[in-house]
Amino acid sequence: MSEIRLQAVDVCKTFGIVKAVQNVSIDFYKGEVHGLIGENGSGKSTLMQMLTGIYTIGSGKFILDGKEIHVRNQVEANNEGISIIVQELGTLSGLTVAENIFLGHEDRFVKFGIKNTNAMVKEANGLLEKYGFGRINAADMIDRYNFEDRKLIEIVKSTYFAPKVVVIDETTTALSQEGREELYKHMNRIREEGNTVIFISHDLPEVLDKCDRVSVLRDGVYIDTVNAKEVTEDDLKKLMVGRELGEHYYREDYGEKISDEVVLSVKNVTVPGVIYDVSFDLHKGEILGFGGLSECGMHEVGKAVFGASYDRKGSVKLADGTEIDSIVKAIKHSIAYASKDRDNESIVINESIGDNICLPSLDELGGKTHLLNDRKLKAFAEKHAKEMTVKMVDTDQFVSELSGGNKQKVVLARWVGKDSDILVLDSPTRGIDVKVKADIYALMDSMRKSGKSIIMISEEIMELIGMCDRIIIMKDGRNSGEELLRSPELTENDLIAKMV
Amino acid sequence: MENTDAIKNDEVLAAEEKALKRAVLASRIRAVLPIIGLVAVSLIFNILSDGKLLAPMNIKLLMSQVYVTMIAATGVFFIMTMGGLDFSQGSILGIASIVFCFLSKYNIPLAIVGGICAGALIGAINGFFYVKRKVKSFVVTICTMFLFRGVIEFATTNAPVQGDIVKTVSLNNDQLKITITLIVLIIAFFFFRFTKFGRYLKAIGAGEKAAAFSGIETDKMKFWVYVLAGAITGLAAFINVVKVGSVTANSGNQLETQIMIALVLGGMPISGGAKVKFENVVVGSLLYIILNAGLVTLGLTPAMQQLIEGIVFLIVVAITSDRNSVQIVK
Known part of the structure; x- marks a missing residue:
């Protein structure tokens, strides 16, 4: 072992003023499963997306088998022998299974400018058979298959050509136990063939069980690489969380009683094609979480409550009986x-x-006269922008120039300014760095304490567990009926088990 | 190591701030450019025409051309702020003028109201197809432009439509026209600048979906702004008619392009949005008329005038359009 397959050398990436990845250098060996862990926003996905050409490299280089590589997209990455299974859906709707598997490599089946569909389907079916997914038919449109099957198809797509490096980014959370076992089997096969798997996961026991070595990133900085056999879960956690953050990141209270007062009542809400028959109550001063797989319909719940859904049926009522049916x-x-x-x-x-x-x-702001006064408006904007610590030149600066985190602060500032009592926050920390995240969590906590009610819809399981009083799990557009209450014992696996 | 990083960080931040300040300065320069242009064009043509352009008599003549454009441009200004376009303005003016002439035989105030209503009605047709049927605004208004131009030509097939000559021409005085123009401009400016009406229009132009999610009834606003723009041009029909007392098939022809050139020369971003200023209407209309009149005093043929105006329009749009905001005209 210990022969180097891939080296990351001083790799950096910045988005605006956010340093997502800073001077990261890691060696990946031949014939190993190499775990890559870190909190959300620690830069692990960004690093891997630079490797696979999804993002351009900020600075630094990747060296594969002693040769520096410059890939500009996933197809070029594949040609170099690097592939990725992404966190989200990595297959394209509207194409057949076979077309997805050979996406970007159709040339093999083209003769005299004409694509030989039969040959392509035949080869794809052969591959599916070999992988043990024989029940999937390569000629079908991929839309016919559910999320899990599409992930299995993606496994075929990214490993059939025996790539030297396969990146698996947070894929297991979306798979059932059977699906996971399939994935582990293929990870093992790749390792035995002398190639490298880079495995990103939040599930630390899984990481320790499946990986040979584990590298840890924190806030975009490389921390350490350890042998999986020699460390415990707690050791990894310490490496991941590190200094000041962690302790005061999420809410700390447990066992607080949720008020009986219902401020918003959602009954039998249906948005055709997206959500069906969703009902729930929102209590005063609580944070109600919504979780689920990416196409479970939870995002539409937020829109429905805000009166922004098209063709909504059912009712959304305030405590005083007011029906909410428009923005x-x-x-x-x-x-x-x-x-x-x-x-x-x-x-x-x-x-x-x-x-x-x-x-x-x-x-x-217009008051009784409905007249707007520039000075009053500016003072109002400045007050709330400063309260939210928006990083800006002044309030005349355009929001298009701000980073994602600062944009979100502006969004929150406008609603804090409006003094809204019910806040529907859909993915409030999406693409936001750790510091701003902590600010947003602190704001949510203080709002909750002042009696405001929050609906938090999120794909990040950890923040749901960390912030919510109750979590409703959505599945296939319906309220799954599974409701998880705030508890220090609640783990990521509890939620995932209910999501899939 | 930590320390050098921090220093570098500060340098980067300072550089970013500098770049931002430069951008702010550039946008300020861009904002005053139309006014500089107005002064420059006036002076240049005045010198080229040996002082004839800005002679008192000529100024009066110039002003008499500016009223209709300026009033109608006010309505289109609102539409363009929302990111829309309106090519039907000339036809609206023509139809409203015909209605005015017809009703002037009974009663002048009735005729004014009739003109306004006719304009509003065509605006409502534009608004309906744009908002309810979701057809792009320039497509809808090009259709109504041809449609109503056809109606105008049909109505004027045999002879120009005559109003009550005595009553209408007796109203042909500059003071009245100036007063009406000023009233329209002042009211429009007031609502645009000091009420939420203007802010809402700008928000729709800058990002319609987000505007809707901020609680603006965007569809309602869009519809009524088209009605309003039609009504304002309907009012301009009054001034259009008293000048001549009758309507020909060409009445109002190409008003829409004149308005759009005027607004763009006045510094109006073609996709509307946050950078729009009300001054664009006034400065633009004056600039357009003076440019036009200047070319006439130089003795250029109408064909040459159009050619030069086209080139100027193209250059101004190319210089002023904001390439960063890739916005599609709605």
Whole structure:
């Protein structure tokens, strides 16, 4: 062993002013499963996406078998012998299974400019058979298969050509136990063939069990590489969390009683094609979490509550019986919404910070005369932007120039300014660095304490566990009926088991 | 190691701040450019025409051309702030003028109201297809432009539509026209600048979906702004008619392009949004008329004038359009 297959040398990547990856150097050996762990936003996915050409490399280099590689996209990465199974859905809808498997490599089946579909399907079916997924038919449209099957297809797609390095990014969380076993089997096979698996996972027992060595990243910085046999789970946690963060990251209280007062009642809400018959109550001063796989419909729940869903059926009512059926009504009755699609739905991207913060509050700012006063508006915007510690030149700066985290702060500032009582936050920390995340969690906690109610929809299981009083799990567009209460014993696996 | 990192960090931040300040300065320069342009164009043509352009008599003539454009441009200004376009303005002016002439035989105030209503109605047709049927605004308004131009030509097939000549021409005085123009401009400026109306329009132009998610009833706003723009041009029809007392098939022809050139020369971003300023209407209309009149006093043929105006328009759009915000005209 110990022959080097791949080296990352001084790799860096910045997004705006956020340093996602800083001077990371790691050696990956031939014939090993190499774990890569770190908290959300620690840079592990970014690092791997640079390796596979999804992102361009900021600075530094990757050396494969002694030769520096420069890949510009996944197809080029494949040609160098590197492939990735991504966290999200990595297959394309609207294509057949076979077309997905050979995406970017169709040339093999092209003769005189004509694609030989039969040959392609035949070869794909052969591969599926070999992998033990014979029940999947390569000629079918991929849309016919569920998330898990599509992940299995992705395993075939990214390993059939015996790549030298296979990156598996947070894939197991989306798979059932059977699916996981399949994946482990192929990880083992790749290792035995003398190739390398880079395995990203939040599940530490799994990492310790399946990996030979484990590297840890924290805040974009390389911390250490350890032999899996020689460390415990706690050792890894210590390496991941490190200094000041961790302790005060999420909420710390447990066992607080949720108020009996219901502020919002959702009954039998259906949005055709997305969610079906969803009902739940939101209590005063609680953080109610929504979790599930990426296509479980939880994001639409937020829109439905905000009156922004198209063709919604069922009812969303406030405590006083007011029906919320439009955005205008929702805002008027103190409901705020931060969308997952931040740039298109949460903020007016080509406007200034000040205009964005004032926009929903213009009625209040106009007062009785309905006249707007520039100085008053500016003072209002400045007050709330500063309160949220938005990094900016002044409030006249356009939000399009801000980093993701600062944009989200502007979004929150406008609703804090509006003094909304019910906040629907969809993926509030998506793509945001650890520091700003901590700020947002602290804000949510203080809002909760002041009696505001929050619906938090998130794909990040850890933050749901860390922040919510109750967590509702959505599955295939329905409320799965599984409700998890706040507890220090709650683990990621508990949620995942209910999600899949 | 930590220390050098921190220093580098500060340097990077300082550089970023510098770049931002430069961007702010650039946008300020861009904002005053149309005014500089207005002064420069006036002076240049005045010198080229040996002082004829800005002679008192000529100024009066110039002003008499600017009213209709300026009033109608106010409505289009609102539309373009939202990121829309309107090519039907010329046809609206023509139809409203015909309605005005017809009703002027009974009663002048009734005729004014009739003109406004006719304009509003065509605006409502534009708004309906744009908002409810989700057809792009330039497609809808190009259709209504041809449609109503056809109606105008049909109505004027045999002879120009005559109004009550005595009553209408008696109203042809500059003071009245100036007053009406000023009233329209002041009211429009007031609502645009000091009420939420203007902010909402800008937000729609800068990001329609996010504007809707901020509680703005975007569809309602878009529809009523088209109605409003039609009504304002309907009012301009009054000034259009009193000048001549009748309507020909060419009445209002190409008003839409004049307005759009005027607004863009005035510094209006073609995709609307946050950088829009009300001054764009006034400066732009004046700039356009002076450019136009200047070319006439130089003795250029109409064909040459159009050629030069086209080139100027293209250059201004190319210089002022913001390439960073890849916005599609709605």
